[in-house]
Amino acid sequence: MYTANEKRYDTMKYDRCGKSGLMLPAFSLGLWHNFGSADNYDNMVDMITSAFDLGITHFDLANNYGPYPGSAEENFGKIMKNELAPYRDEIIVSTKAGYGMWAGPYGDHGSRKYLISSLDQSLKRLGLEYVDIFYHHRPDPDTPMEETAAALDHIVRSGKALYVGVSNYSAEQTDKMAKIMRSLGTPLIIHQPRYNMFERWIEDGLQDVLAENGMGSISFCPLAQGLLTNKYINGIPENSRAAKASPFLTKDGITPEKIEKVVKLNAIAENRGQSLAQMACAWNLRGGKLTSVLLGASRASQITENVASLQKLDFTKDELDAIDDILK
Numbered sequence: 001m002y003t004a005n006e007k008r009y010d011t012m013k014y015d016r017c018g019k020s021g022l023m024l025p026a027f028s029l030g031l032w033h034n035f036g037s038a039d040n041y042d043n044m045v046d047m048i049t050s051a052f053d054l055g056i057t058h059f060d061l062a063n064n065y066g067p068y069p070g071s072a073e074e075n076f077g078k079i080m081k082n083e084l085a086p087y088r089d090e091i092i093v094s095t096k097a098g099y100g101m102w103a104g105p106y107g108d109h110g111s112r113k114y115l116i117s118s119l120d121q122s123l124k125r126l127g128l129e130y131v132d133i134f135y136h137h138r139p140d141p142d143t144p145m146e147e148t149a150a151a152l153d154h155i156v157r158s159g160k161a162l163y164v165g166v167s168n169y170s171a172e173q174t175d176k177m178a179k180i181m182r183s184l185g186t187p188l189i190i191h192q193p194r195y196n197m198f199e200r201w202i203e204d205g206l207q208d209v210l211a212e213n214g215m216g217s218i219s220f221c222p223l224a225q226g227l228l229t230n231k232y233i234n235g236i237p238e239n240s241r242a243a244k245a246s247p248f249l250t251k252d253g254i255t256p257e258k259i260e261k262v263v264k265l266n267a268i269a270e271n272r273g274q275s276l277a278q279m280a281c282a283w284n285l286r287g288g289k290l291t292s293v294l295l296g297a298s299r300a301s302q303i304t305e306n307v308a309s310l311q312k313l314d315f316t317k318d319e320l321d322a323i324d325d326i327l328k
């Protein structure tokens with residue numbers, strides 16, 4: 001049985017999630033890749049316990065993470081039981097529903113039927129009585145938002161989740177959902193958008209909506225799935241996400257145009273005394289608009305490297321201008 005590092009809270013920063021009572025670590029760990037049924041269990045334990053030892057108290061899942069879908073929740077549940085059971089009250093577990101999960105008309109989208117059944121299934125896989133944050137994973141254009149909101153409100157009142165959030169909602173959809181949830185008496189406390197140096201859409205309206213509604217945010221794919229590191233500069237290394245079977249980052253996605261920008265960004269990072277991965281993490285946190293950055297990893301050393309970006313979060317105006325010029 002694992003025993004946590006006594007100094008685990010010494011270096012991590014924690015920030016309030018919007019106007020809620022929930023504090024989140026500057027870095028959280030996501031289990032989208034590398035926690036499925038075919039992945040190495042000992043490596044998963046090493047990543048989770050190393051993250052916790054660094055003060056990462058927040059672990060992010062979804063019903064469909066695997067493959068097979070659901071296997072990441074099963075593996076995390078096993079690790080919670082075998083290694084982290086004494087620390088449950090120090091840990092925030094998130095899960096989501098919104099993408100296709102089971103056959104038939106009730107295993108997808110945003111109906112009350114789907115969200116409540118899916119969370120019940122997630123809790124069984126996780127071996128937990130409740131999750132800390134439950135998200136609607138993506139907007140559903142066909143289910144009335146009032147129904148999805150009422151399901152989230154019910155989930156909190158039933159004690160199966162302590163807080164609720166949304167992911168992949170536009171600024172307009174988020175504003176509407178936040179207002180409905182407020183009218184029900186259960187605040188929507190967090191948004192989980194894709195955000196990194198290559199994908200900056202949240203700067204164009206969403207961040208204002210989040211501030212107006214007292215919501216926090218946690219960025220996903222902060223390293224553009226590994227592109228914003230120096231690993232692809234000289235080709236595609238074995239064991240990287242692009243070399244493996246993930247349909248989400250394929251070899252074709254690593255274009256010469258992107259690598260040209262990565263090389264220039266890497267030079268700025270080197271001048272700052274950071275790796276590009278560290279600079280990309282620090283860039284996410286600049287200006288204090290995000291509550292947390294949701295890291296993915298294939299090995300514990302990546303988590304250690306990325307969390308060390310906390311030692312240099314500040315940017316000069318010249319650095320930010322140079323980065324903007326490259327990204328234009």
Ligand SMILES: NC(=O)c1ccc[n+]([C@@H]2O[C@H](COP(=O)([O-])OP(=O)(O)OC[C@H]3O[C@@H](n4cnc5c(N)ncnc54)[C@H](OP(=O)(O)O)[C@@H]3O)[C@@H](O)[C@H]2O)c1
Binds near residue numbers: 033226231
């Ligand atoms: N809400 C949503 O719709 C949604 C969608 C996607 C993701 N997410 C969440 O966001 C989390 C993070 O997404 P992501 O995994 O795409 O994040 P990411 O941080 O953009 O990419 C993580 C990958 O980059 C590589 N990497 C990380 N640190 C590195 C380093 N220091 N040096 C070199 N390579 C490094 C690793 O890949 P390799 O070593 O394998 O190359 C790692 O698996 C997910 O686990 C999930 O929880 C949510």
